[in-house]
Amino acid sequence: MVCLAGYDLCKSYLDSNQTINVLRKATIEVKEAELVCITGQSGSGKSTLLHLLGLLDSPDSGKVMISGHEINSTMPEAASIRNLELGFVFQFHYLIEDLNAQENVALPMIISGVNSSQAIKKAAELLQALDLEDRINHYPNQLSGGEQQRVALARALINNPKIVLADEPTGNLDPEHSAEVWDMIIKLNKERGQTFVIVTHDIVNASKAKVIYNLSEGKLEKK
Numbered sequence: 001m002v003c004l005a006g007y008d009l010c011k012s013y014l015d016s017n018q019t020i021n022v023l024r025k026a027t028i029e030v031k032e033a034e035l036v037c038i039t040g041q042s043g044s045g046k047s048t049l050l051h052l053l054g055l056l057d058s059p060d061s062g063k064v065m066i067s068g069h070e071i072n073s074t075m076p077e078a079a080s081i082r083n084l085e086l087g088f089v090f091q092f093h094y095l096i097e098d099l100n101a102q103e104n105v106a107l108p109m110i111i112s113g114v115n116s117s118q119a120i121k122k123a124a125e126l127l128q129a130l131d132l133e134d135r136i137n138h139y140p141n142q143l144s145g146g147e148q149q150r151v152a153l154a155r156a157l158i159n160n161p162k163i164v165l166a167d168e169p170t171g172n173l174d175p176e177h178s179a180e181v182w183d184m185i186i187k188l189n190k191e192r193g194q195t196f197v198i199v200t201h202d203i204v205n206a207s208k209a210k211v212i213y214n215l216s217e218g219k220l221e222k223k
């Protein structure tokens, strides 16, 4: 079943007095339990596309469908869909330096209204699933880059999102730490059926995904 889709997405930016047409009728369909990678050159519009799919921005035309419903980022329900159905991982982890790994992971669940002891317990379980059980009390600056990104991955998963959207999640890591994070993504996809949409220019790791789209000249082509 298709759980996330973008149809004929168009997006342009006005840069000084020039219009840049970044997306020109880009179409993508993501099915439940799929691991989908989106590749493309720097500046091709990958982040722009992910922001539209993640309801962080609105297309000029075209539509985004989540679980069969057309949703626009300006709709009142967009915020709760973003918080409860989508998880986000970015190139930089954006962990809060004053909170330890467990507290960082628990935070989105506490914000969504779950009591903190329950959220803290769930955070510990997730960190264990991500092979970080001996890092739960560590602060971000005490973690390696790969560990920081796995904590960010756990944080993205805490509210049981239908779909995790990741923008260059290993873009800032060396090959060894990058492989650590990719292994975890592949494991979560296989063992839990977690749906992922991952933007990357890491062709080697992207090739492990069953579904690969390339973004070029504003259009998506399925590989």
Ligand SMILES: Nc1ncnc2c1ncn2[C@@H]1O[C@H](COP(=O)(O)OP(=O)(O)O)[C@@H](O)[C@H]1O
Pocket (backbone or CB within 6 Å): 013, 014, 015, 020, 022, 040, 041, 042, 043, 044, 045, 046, 047, 048, 049
């Ligand atoms: N807010 C913005 N205002 C103007 N131009 C933008 C903005 N965001 C992105 N762009 C331009 O749109 C193009 C695509 O950017 P982006 O989606 O970040 O590409 P990618 O993630 O593939 O590197 C680039 O030329 C970029 O400079």
Ligand SMILES: [Mg+2]
Pocket (backbone or CB within 6 Å): 046, 047, 048, 167
């Ligand atoms: Mg980008």
